[in-house]
Amino acid sequence: MPRALSVDLRKRVIAAIEAGASCRQAAKRFGISASSAIRWHALSKARDDVAPQRQGGDRRSKRIEGHADTILGELARTPDITLVDLRNSLAGQGIAVSVAGLWRFFERRQITLKKSPGMRPSRIAPTS
Template sequence: MPAPLSRDLRERIVRAVEGGSSIRQAALRFEVSPSAAVKLMRRFRQSGSPAPARFGGHRRPILAPHEALVRALLDAKADISLKEIQAELHRHGIMVGATSTISRWLRRAGLTHKKRA
């Protein structure tokens, strides 16, 4: 994943453009892509700061609020498949795009959907 431009480089590009250079000339001078310089100047003009936008962060798992429902599904049918869990969630209005999402959430929650003998 690419990292944001350094604060120093951002400030130098802004100073160059504010000093009369075109955005594309400043991009060429500081060896950044023209689109990066255009986006930087757009951000600077909107916010007044050349600082990068928030980068990354934690996303709450989509199934966290529905843990009770998933547990009930697992308790009701011991050998339920991921596809069946996905279909049941869909029936309850919970849209889960991929079965891998369910699998990862189950693993993190310490639950299993495998047959219990």
């Protein structure tokens, strides 16, 4: 992911625009795109700050976190449920989630679902 340009550069572009240059002229002078200069100018008018906002991060987990009680309740009812079965059960209740989303949900809570061995190995003959 590309990094945001420095606040110093942003302030110099805004200063050039406020000194009378157009956004496109200021962009050409400082070697940035015209759209960036236009956005920075609008940003400086709207909130008097041109600092870049945080990039990346999780933006979707709050949607599944809203259904945490339902998901954990379903897990308590059926402790050995698979993620696919859990997703299908939630879909029946009108909650659309992905298997990967459920995986991350449980990972955040450090809940691991391990399969237990079905039976001990036979000492006499191999079992299949």
